[in-house]
Every structure is written in C-alpha cells, then in structure tokens.
Amino acid sequence: MTHLEKFIRAIHTILLAFLTYGLVANLLGKSFPMATTQTILFLLLLVLLSPVRSRIAAFIDRHQPVFNKFPGILTWGILLFFYLPIILLVINSFNASRTSGSWDGFTFKWYVQLFKHREIWYALRSTLIVAVIATAASTILGTLAAIALHKYKGYIQNAHYCLVYTPLIVPEILLGIGLLLFFVALKVELGLTTVIIAHITFCLSYVTMAVLSRLQDFDNSIIEASEDLGASSWTTTWRVLIPVIFPGILSGALLAFTLSLDDFVISFFVAGPGSTTLPIQIYSMIKRGSMPLINALSTLLLAITFIAILIYQIVMNRKNKT
Amino acid sequence: MGVYELEDFLRFKGISKCFGATRAVNNVNLSIKRGEIFSLLGPSGCGKTTLLRMLAGFETPTQGSIILGGTDITDVPANKRKVNTVFQSYALFPHMTVRENIAYGLTIAHEPKELIREKVDQMLTMIQMQEHANKKPSQISGGQKQRTAIARALVLKPEVLLLDEPLAALDLKLRQKMLMELSLIHDEVGITFIYVTHDQGEAMSISDRIAVMNNGHIEQVGTPAEIYEAPRSSFVAAFIGDTNFFDGKISKVIDAEYCILDVPDLPPILCFNDKKLALGANVHLSIRPEKFQISLEKPQVSDKYNVLEGKVEDVVYQGDHTKYWVTIADDWKIALTRQHTRFMLDEKPITWNDHVFVYWFADDGFMLDRYSVEDEDLLQVPPQAVGETEIDDAAIAELPNATMLNIQQEDEQ
Structure with a gap:
C-alpha cells in the first residue's frame, strides 16, 4: 500500500467521522452556527481533495466491488429516509409510553382507546360522507365539463377552461378564504353542506x-x-x-376521492360545528397532545391503504394474465 | 327498393362546400351507377374526402343536394343513411372485440341476438377472421383491422360503401393483397363502392370508373382507360401516369382527319385532328411516354409517323422497360419508355449522348381541352446527369471508405 493510498484512506476516515459527527450533532439539536461550520469544513475538504481526484478514480477502479454497491446503498438510504418516520409512527402506536422517546413495552391500549373515541369516528363518518358525495358529483360534472371542452371550441370554452384550471394554481388558502367569504355573504350556515360544496369546487x-x-x-x-x-x-x-375514456374518469374519481379525504386547508375554513372532518380532528388532537391515539389512527389508515393497493395489484395482475 | 335509372342511383347535384373563405368542393355534379366501384382520385386537398364526408353525412353541403336511390338525403343525419364508411384510420372501437365491433351496428338497431350472431359469423367467414373474433383491435395486424372495418360496415347491408383511403396505412405488399380482396368482396356483395384515394395505381386497378378531382372540382369522369388515354386537361394527363406536352398552332389542315401542328423550335408535327379544329387554333397535345419509339438508325416508317432527331440525355434501366430522356433541338425534352419485348443483351444498347431518332404514330397523340403551365410540375423530371453535379471533396472525405483509405496510408507510414 502506497503512502498516497494511506493518505486517501485517512482523509476518508476523517470525512466519514465529520459526516457522522455532523449528523449526530444535528439530530441531537446542535445550534445553527455549529451545523454551518461543519458544512463549510466539509466543503473545504472536498475542494482540497480535488487535485487528487484522478488518484481517487484509480482507487475506485481498484475497489470496484465495493463501489459498485453504491447505487444500491443510495437507494436503500433514500427509501429509509422516506419511510423511517412512518415506521417509527407504526412502532410508536404499539408503545405503552406516552412519549415517543422511550419504549415502555408493547400494548394495544391506544387502539382500544381509539375505538372508544367517539369524536374520531364521527369525524371519519363526516369525511367519508364528504368524500363520497364530492367524488360522485365532481366526477359527473368534471366528465361533462371535459367533454364540452373537448367537443366545442370558442371564446366561451376558453373562458370555461380558465375557470376550471384556476383552482389548480390558486393557493388553497385563497380558495378557502374565498369560499368562506362566499358562504358568509350568502348567509349559508357552515356545516357538512358547505364542506361538500367546497370539495366539489376543487375536485371538479x-x-x-x-x-x-x-x-x-x-x-x-x-x-x-x-x-x-x-x-x-x-x-x-x-x-x-x-x-x-373510462380509465380517465376512474383516475379522476380516485384523485378526487384522495384529495377530498385528506384536504385540510379548505375544510378548515368552511367547516362549521358538527362538520369536523378527520384531518381537522387529527389537527385538534395534536394540539391537545394525544399523540399515541393519532399514531394508532395513522397506522390503521396506513394498513387500509396498503391493503387496498395490494388488492388492486392482485386484481390487475390477474386481469393481465387472462 | 324503387325503380330508377341505373345512371341515377346516386347523384350529386351542384354540391359546394365552404370552410370559411375556402371552397373545398366547388359545384360538383356527379352520377354514380348502382353496383360500380367508383373512385374519387386527386391530390391531397382536392376536396375528395370532403365530398365523401358529405355523402356519409358528417358534413352538410353549403349548396346543392345529394340524391340516393331517388330520395334526397342532403339533410338526413349520418345515422339514418343507408351508407356506411370504412375510415382511413379504421376507427375500430378499442374497447370491443372484433366480433363486438362487427356486431355494433346490428346491436344498436336491437336486432335479435340469434340473427346478429348469424350475420356476424357470415362476415367473419367472408373476411377469414373466425379465429380472431375475440381479440381486441390492439391485438390484430393492420390488414386484419382493415378487414374488420370493412366487415363492420358491410354487415349493415348499406346501399353504398364509402372507403376513405382505406389502404393508406398499409405497406405496399399488403396494399396490393387488400386491393384484390376488396374487389373480391365487391364481387360477392355487389353493392356500390365509392373509393377515395390519391394513389392513381389503386384507382386504376380497382375502379369501374374514376372521377379525377382538383381544387374542389371534377376534372374528368371516365373509365380508367378513358382517363389514361384521353385526358381532357393537362392536369389529368400529368396526374395519371406521365406524359409529354406539345403546345402549338395549327398551320395546315390536311384533310378531315389530320392537321399540321407548328410547335416553336420543332419541325412541323403531324397530328390527328379528332377535335376538328380549324386553321390557326391553339393545340395542347399530350403524348404518353410509351407511345414513342426510339432507334439509333433512321426508321423506315409511313408518312403518318413523326420522326424527330435528338440526343439521349438520360437513361434509367428498369428491367422490363427503360426510361429515356431525349433532348430535341436544344431545349425540348421528351420522356419516353421502351418496353423490352426481345432479349436485350443481344442488341446494341442506346446510351448517354447517343444520337437517336424518336418517332410516333400521329394518331397516338391526344389533344387536350384545357392546359395550364403549373401542371407541368406534376411531370416526372429526369434525374440530374452525373457529369453536371459538382463533386464535393469534403463530402467524399466523410465517406467511410475514404476514412479506411486514410488509415491504411497511416499504417504504411
């Protein structure tokens, strides 16, 4: 082993140490200046290393098997980055401790509490009612609108297109405020109806x-x-x-259903007493600090989604085979 | 079915169609016989498809009327006409199987299930698609889609079948095969086919009669032979096949049949005066390439022949025949073809720059009614002679051979 290789190895070790230290420090909540200093140091090291880049390339060549694994490692790293929070959430839903930091043993008590929690079930019911009605209405109206837009050309259809397109680009919060002002101006009592109308507006x-x-x-x-x-x-x-065009209608309907199901901003503005949807309910529960219940609820939702996708895949596979 | 004149089965009376300011179809009058294959032939944008779409009911004529079997169908909507269309893109329903596609027209007419099954089976047998009956359009080939589209239209027993460039999307071999099949199907069902195409070969081989269209109007209607041999206008002469135009004045009327034509820069041309034109009349003469003969020696022919001397400009050998371009009197170029009826290798070949005699029988030319200079653009022009092209050194250096040569040279060094 040449001196150079030893040198490169040493630098790698230092780099790795720095990176690890930086990660750990940041995770533990070090201050902003500290993190910045680390980053600058790291970048400086990279710049210092640049003259020996060709040597590094040669080094990488010689150790192909190790570096060939890099894309795989990266993929797993990214997957972990995306799914670690969800995994933690699932684990914590079975954690007997109220705080997520410590593990006090396995329990189903949050699920039991969840099933006894009447407000959540009421909110879920409202959400489903809103989602189903909004999906049905927006699918029918949206399909008709699309057919009209496709079939006819002219100033009216151009204006129509702009009107349909606007809710997609306008910030949700504006849409929420606008709808609220609209309902107030018309003296419509806020409730499930207003939420449904609001959802149809953007799902459409x-x-x-x-x-x-x-x-x-x-x-x-x-x-x-x-x-x-x-x-x-x-x-x-x-x-x-x-x-x-049925596949298009179906994907539109699914999109509408999903969007309606987890819409928070617009619902928050137009919901009245007794028309709390699930996202709003979850938000208020977080504020009241009942995290474990939310963990349990989220896990349930996750499981339902997962099973639904699984069934869909199985059905599609079977359909493709025949 | 009522009784009507054979000639009057389908009539277009003064049909015009405007799209904004453009007149796609301009005052078309046309009579189509029962049971014939009638082609609408013309370059793209000539209005042939618009005419067909008006007959199908997809467009409403701006003026005029369409009469089918004695009744005016101008204002009858597409779905009430006894006319069915085979679309250029086939327009098969992608979500239905071949069987369902063919059955569609009968299903929506609420025919009894048994009858539908029977009729569709008949059609499937006719187009030889029994084993593909349960496939979706995406699973069958272009030719099979084409046959399905034809069967779907024919199962309703229309009075007229419209075919809108039905073979345009198929490759050459398949096109010829489908053309044969189409004419077999026509023999079997015996209904009127209206065939829209821009391909003169297709039109000539399948049609009983052809209408040549240009700029929204009909140039000429006739049998394929009439259209080819006796074109009325320079457009028809140049669009169908290839030809040579001679413009001149009649300088002498010999007798009831022949006259002498004076064409600038050329010797006097003996011409068959079938139009009985008088002295001094302008004449546009069209002579097809195969009507000429060519030889190296002065031909011994009767006085009813015209003989011109010239130099061979270009030769294109095509196996069964050779195409020659001969320059006469410096700036007249004549295109002619010579059929090789004898074993060719035994004779002295006619080649570039040969001094030749070009001759033709006076009766083989045809006087045109109408002539326009633009139509000459439709004629086939000779490829540029090799000697005339400048050789680009840079382009040659880029050729793979040249590169290999360079490498060899380097190796030698």
Whole structure:
C-alpha cells in the first residue's frame, strides 16, 4: 500500500467521522452556527481533495466491488429516509409510553382507546360522507365539463377552461378564504353542506383535467364511425365515448376521492360545528397532545391503504394474465 | 327498393362546400351507377374526402343536394343513411372485440341476438377472421383491422360503401393483397363502392370508373382507360401516369382527319385532328411516354409517323422497360419508355449522348381541352446527369471508405 493510498484512506476516515459527527450533532439539536461550520469544513475538504481526484478514480477502479454497491446503498438510504418516520409512527402506536422517546413495552391500549373515541369516528363518518358525495358529483360534472371542452371550441370554452384550471394554481388558502367569504355573504350556515360544496369546487378541476388528458389522444373518427353505423349521439356517448375514456374518469374519481379525504386547508375554513372532518380532528388532537391515539389512527389508515393497493395489484395482475 | 335509372342511383347535384373563405368542393355534379366501384382520385386537398364526408353525412353541403336511390338525403343525419364508411384510420372501437365491433351496428338497431350472431359469423367467414373474433383491435395486424372495418360496415347491408383511403396505412405488399380482396368482396356483395384515394395505381386497378378531382372540382369522369388515354386537361394527363406536352398552332389542315401542328423550335408535327379544329387554333397535345419509339438508325416508317432527331440525355434501366430522356433541338425534352419485348443483351444498347431518332404514330397523340403551365410540375423530371453535379471533396472525405483509405496510408507510414 502506497503512502498516497494511506493518505486517501485517512482523509476518508476523517470525512466519514465529520459526516457522522455532523449528523449526530444535528439530530441531537446542535445550534445553527455549529451545523454551518461543519458544512463549510466539509466543503473545504472536498475542494482540497480535488487535485487528487484522478488518484481517487484509480482507487475506485481498484475497489470496484465495493463501489459498485453504491447505487444500491443510495437507494436503500433514500427509501429509509422516506419511510423511517412512518415506521417509527407504526412502532410508536404499539408503545405503552406516552412519549415517543422511550419504549415502555408493547400494548394495544391506544387502539382500544381509539375505538372508544367517539369524536374520531364521527369525524371519519363526516369525511367519508364528504368524500363520497364530492367524488360522485365532481366526477359527473368534471366528465361533462371535459367533454364540452373537448367537443366545442370558442371564446366561451376558453373562458370555461380558465375557470376550471384556476383552482389548480390558486393557493388553497385563497380558495378557502374565498369560499368562506362566499358562504358568509350568502348567509349559508357552515356545516357538512358547505364542506361538500367546497370539495366539489376543487375536485371538479382535477377530474376535468384527468378526463381531458384522456380525451386529447382520443380518435374522433370512432365517434363518426359509431354515428355512421346508425347510433344516435346518446348511444354513441354511452357505448363508445364513455367506455373509451373510462380509465380517465376512474383516475379522476380516485384523485378526487384522495384529495377530498385528506384536504385540510379548505375544510378548515368552511367547516362549521358538527362538520369536523378527520384531518381537522387529527389537527385538534395534536394540539391537545394525544399523540399515541393519532399514531394508532395513522397506522390503521396506513394498513387500509396498503391493503387496498395490494388488492388492486392482485386484481390487475390477474386481469393481465387472462 | 324503387325503380330508377341505373345512371341515377346516386347523384350529386351542384354540391359546394365552404370552410370559411375556402371552397373545398366547388359545384360538383356527379352520377354514380348502382353496383360500380367508383373512385374519387386527386391530390391531397382536392376536396375528395370532403365530398365523401358529405355523402356519409358528417358534413352538410353549403349548396346543392345529394340524391340516393331517388330520395334526397342532403339533410338526413349520418345515422339514418343507408351508407356506411370504412375510415382511413379504421376507427375500430378499442374497447370491443372484433366480433363486438362487427356486431355494433346490428346491436344498436336491437336486432335479435340469434340473427346478429348469424350475420356476424357470415362476415367473419367472408373476411377469414373466425379465429380472431375475440381479440381486441390492439391485438390484430393492420390488414386484419382493415378487414374488420370493412366487415363492420358491410354487415349493415348499406346501399353504398364509402372507403376513405382505406389502404393508406398499409405497406405496399399488403396494399396490393387488400386491393384484390376488396374487389373480391365487391364481387360477392355487389353493392356500390365509392373509393377515395390519391394513389392513381389503386384507382386504376380497382375502379369501374374514376372521377379525377382538383381544387374542389371534377376534372374528368371516365373509365380508367378513358382517363389514361384521353385526358381532357393537362392536369389529368400529368396526374395519371406521365406524359409529354406539345403546345402549338395549327398551320395546315390536311384533310378531315389530320392537321399540321407548328410547335416553336420543332419541325412541323403531324397530328390527328379528332377535335376538328380549324386553321390557326391553339393545340395542347399530350403524348404518353410509351407511345414513342426510339432507334439509333433512321426508321423506315409511313408518312403518318413523326420522326424527330435528338440526343439521349438520360437513361434509367428498369428491367422490363427503360426510361429515356431525349433532348430535341436544344431545349425540348421528351420522356419516353421502351418496353423490352426481345432479349436485350443481344442488341446494341442506346446510351448517354447517343444520337437517336424518336418517332410516333400521329394518331397516338391526344389533344387536350384545357392546359395550364403549373401542371407541368406534376411531370416526372429526369434525374440530374452525373457529369453536371459538382463533386464535393469534403463530402467524399466523410465517406467511410475514404476514412479506411486514410488509415491504411497511416499504417504504411
């Protein structure tokens, strides 16, 4: 082993030590200047190392097997970065301790408490009612809007397109305030109805866009073919147009359902007494400090989502095989 | 079905269609016979597809009326017409199987299930697609899609089948095969086919009659042979096949049949005067390349032949025939083809810069009614002679061979 290699190895060790130290220090809550100093030092080291980069390359060449694993390590690192918080959340939902820092043994008590917690179930019910109605309404209206936008061209449709597109780019908080002002001005009592109307407003845009993108690569001659074969425009719509764009409608509906389910900002503005949705309920529970209950609830939601995706995959696989 | 004149089965009366300021179809009058294969032929943008779409009911004529089997169908919506279309893109329903596609028209007409099954099976047999009946359009080939589209239109027993460039998306071999199949299907069902195409070869081989369209109007209607041999305008002459134009004045009327044509820079041309033109009339003569003969020696021919002398500008050998471009009197170029009916290697070949005699029988030329200079652009021009192109040294250096040469030289050093 040459001197140079020893030197490089030493520098690597130092770098690794610094990195580790920096990570640990930051995690333990070191101050901002400390973190900055570390970063600058780290960058300086990198700059100092640059003259020997070709040597490093040679070193990497010689130790291919180790470095070949790097992409794999990176992938796992990123996955860990994304899913570690969720894993921690799941583990903590079974933690007997109230605080997430210490492990006091395995327990189901938070789940038991959760099932007894009437407000959560009430909120869940409200959320589902809102989501189902908003999804149904926005899917129908959005599909019709998309068909109109696709079929007709002109000033009115251009304006229509802008109106549909706006909720996608306007900050949610503006939409929330706007809707609140609107309901107050019309003296509509805030409640489940206002939440549903608000959800339809923004879900509509997503559904329209999803269906419209499907319509864009739609071959219009099949509509003509259908009419040519004797179908009325009503029959054509039901037997040709809707089935062909159905994947777009379905993805729009799923998108609407998901968005409605976890919308917080807009719901927060337009919800009245007795129309608390799940995200708002969770928010207020965090404020009151009932973290373990939320952990349990989140774990349940996670499990439901996971199972749903699993079933979907199995069904799709089976469908593809036949 | 009522009784009507064969000629009057389908009629376009003064049909015009405007899209904004552009007139896609301009005052078209056309009569189509029952049971014939009628082609609408023309370059893209000539209005042939618009005419077809008006017949199918997808467009409403700005002016005029369409009469099918004695009834005016101008204002009848597409879904009520006994006319079915085969689309260029096939337009099969992607979510239905081949069987469901073919059955579509019958299903929505609420025909009894048994009858639908029977009719669809018949169609599947006709197009030889029985084993593909339960496949989706995405799982079958272009030719199979084409056949499905035809069957889907034919199962409804339309009075007219419209085919909008049905073979455009297929490759050459398959196109010829489908053309044969189409004409077999026509023999079997015996209904009127209206075939839109820009390919003169397709139109010539399949049609009973052809309408050549240009700029929204019809240039000429006739059988393929009539269109080819007796084109009325320079457009038809140049669009269908290849030809040579001679413009001149009649300088002498010999008898009831022949006249002498004076073309600038050329010797007097003997011309068959079928139009009975008088002295001094302007004449546009079209002579097809295969009507010429070419030889190295002065030909011994009757006085009803024209003989011109010239120099061979270009030769393109194509196996069964050779194409020659001969320059006459410095700036007249004649394109001609020579069919090799005899074993060719035994004779002295005619080649570049040869002094040749070009001759043709006076009756083989055809006088055009209308002529426009732009149509000459449609004619095939000879490829530029090799001697005339400047050789680009830089381009040669980039050739792989040249590079290899350089490497060899380096090796030698």
